[in-house]
Amino acid sequence: MSTDRRDFLKQMGIGGGALLFAGSAVSAMQPQDAGKPAGAASQGMVMKDKHTLPPLPFEYNALEPVIDEQTMRLHHDKHHAGYVKGLNNAEKQLMVARGSGDYSLIKHWERELAFHGSGHILHSVFWKNLMPNDGAKPEGKLAEAIGVSFGSFDQFRAQFIAATKAVEGSGWGILAYQPMFNALYIYQAEKHQNLTQWGAIPLMVIDVWEHAYYLKYQNRRAEFVEKVFDIINWKNVGAEYEKFIS
Ligand SMILES: [Fe+2]
16 A cells, blocks of 8 residues: 555545554454354444544635535534444444344445445545635646546536536535546546446545535525635645545
8 A cells, every 4th residue: 555545544534543443342353253143252342433523624614605604514513424423333333243143234234334434535525625726726737637538627627517516416526536547537426425436536526415505505506516616725636636646
């Protein structure tokens, strides 16, 4: 694993140093316990939360008037926190299932793992993307890659905004680097985890769940998308891109 990839995982709270279990529980859970009935392996197990809510990289009112303070507080402190909690719970329930050998709810917890895990990842990227930027545009290698993948920045912008406005239901507009094809793509995610390609790395995202805009914009999603596109922190997006192309 590269240093950059490890740094990225650490920022997400999923670095190699994260502890899933209390020390005593780790030693109590032996490979030969896998598949045994609940009790022997899981009794007394104390599981720590593996994932934590990252703090906002700016004040709650820093994005006024584009994103209002009340929306930011609810979005970060309640909604994003809920995905972190849901992800931790899914991982714990899957651990319990491994201990007991009871996989009767496996479909439910695997869905929860995908949904909440993807929600945590995308919100973490979203906060880092945002900053009043005085009309800045991508520069350097990111600007070059946008030109290669989309023709020009204006064509990229038009496709990204069209895709994001047109998300069916709750979802995201996503600019991602796909290392399998060494190219940038725009995805239109439904919920957090649907309509993507395996391996794609989200670089810049705009949340179009109603919780992201409804207090201020009501049903005017299109206006929200266009205004948020103008406060993208392209410097951070470019730095993230360069981490993954070396
Ligand atoms: Fe959200």
